[in-house]
Amino acid sequence: MGLKSPAEYKDSLRDGRAVYYRGKPVADVVAHPELGIAVDHAAIDYRVAEDSRYRELATVETADEGLISRYYHIPQNAEDLLKRSKLIETTTRLGHTLVILIKEIGTDALFALHLISKQTDEQFGTQYFDRVKKFFAHCRKNDLAVAVAQTDVKGDRSRGPGEQTDPDYYVHIVDETKDGIVVRGAKVHTSVSINANEILVLPTRNFSEADSKYALSFAVSPNTPGLKLIASPYAEGVVRNEFDYPISAKHKMIETLTVFDDVFIPWNRVFLKGEWQMAGPLAKTFVEFHRFTAISYKLPLVDLLLGSAELVADYNGTERAAHIRDKITWLISYAETLRALVKMAAIECKTSALGIAVPNTLIVNMAKWHFAKNYHQAMAYAQDIAGGLLVTAPGKDDLTSEEIGDYVRKYLGGRAGVDGEKRLKAINLVKDLTTTDFGGYQAVLAIHAEGSIEAEKMATLREHDPTAFKAYAREIAQISD
Secondary structure (H helix, E strand, O other): OOOOHHHHHHHHHOOOOOEEOOOEEEOOOOOOHHHHHHHHHHHHHHHHHHHOOOOOHEEEEEOOEEEEEEOOOOOHHHHHHHHHHHHHHHHHHHHHOOOOOOHHHHHHHHHHHHHHHHEEEEEOOOOOOHHHHHHHHHHHHHHEEEEEEEEEOOOOOOOOOOOOHHHHHEEEEEEEEOOOEEEEEEEEEOOOHHHOEEEEOOOOOOOHHHHHHEEEEEOOOOOOOOOEHHHHHHHOOOOOEEEEEEEOOOOOOOOOEEEEEEEEEEEHEEEEEEOOHHHHHHHHHHHHHHHHHHHHHHHHHHHHHHHHHHHHHHHHOOOOOOHHHHHHHHHHHHHHHHHHHHHHHHHHEEEOOOOEOOOHHHHHHHHHHHHHHHHHHHHHHHHHHHHHHHHOOOOOHHOHHHHHHHHHHHHHOOOOOOOOOHHHHHHHHHHHHHHHHHHHHHHHHHOOOOOOOOHHHHHHHHHHOHHHHHHHHHHOOOOOO
């Protein structure tokens, strides 16, 4: 089929999937007044392939299939990773700092499945690798949007899957036939599932032998009987205009509680079943790719925090104040350090046995940790620079009012040449980034998305080899082995 158009992508979502929003079933996610915003946002990944400005970056020419999405080009070297990162950054920038994610996350998982399914076959004599390759080819050929459902609802976090009071707190097998398996349970935080063509299910953690029935990976179509997508109501029912909400009026991503109510999965879509030793490695390998995606799509967000703070300081006439310059300097360092780490993670990649380039895991986790642990400070600096009008300013209706609009324009003006409308637009940008539900959404993602801050710290320690460092210390201290 080749590359999909945005219209073809949207039409592909009208397949009878069971989506629920604010307690009610949604007949058509494309036409829904709120969920449709997320669909249109996601279509950016398809629009860039048709846009002459981005086509060379967004696509790759192949000998047998012609043009394919770059997301479905398996990276083989640093250059491939850098181009993938640039594409992620570019589409997120077009999404006004909100990642698109409908191809990014799915291909991250598929790259990991290539590596782990091959290892599983070699260790256990299974036949998963061929299934993964065929499913990947199916997604690539049809230019599909693919979500990932990884995080189980977990119940009591102090207990393992088999120790829960309810066995369905982790997705597990409840039946097995000659044609496939039947699964039950639920996953949470499943991004873009309502507007994906396929959902890849991955294990969430290491498992013991006692939990082997939870060691699962498979693919499922969103319209499969028994699969229910319960959409998060974040930003529900809010009528937004682009003046007051320059980002969130047009850009949205939806997560779901993804319920598997005895869902049948045919064997050709099963990629891990019971090989509990491989659950942890699969989860970890996916994260190695996905955190590289994460630090790539964080770049426009930190750039905009910096740029909007500089713009407001300019309009307020405070850009030369010492304390403002100090905060701006910190924001510059924050943004540019992240950008440098992203590039180095690609340049210092490692090539797997299958020839797949894996971003440098140590540097990826350093970058993600740098972003996450400093993000709230960056928000605070942007808010400090912008001032209290972030939450007390008049809105668009006041500005356009014939009776009071002139007062707003006059009294909310800034330095010479900056009237109230221009200054309010700059302030509203910082507001949408840091004080609205969208700002809160981004703040929570900074802590929890792609793994917690603690997980990134642990990965950084795990990937660091102290041998050479201690040897150097012993040499200077003149300590013999």
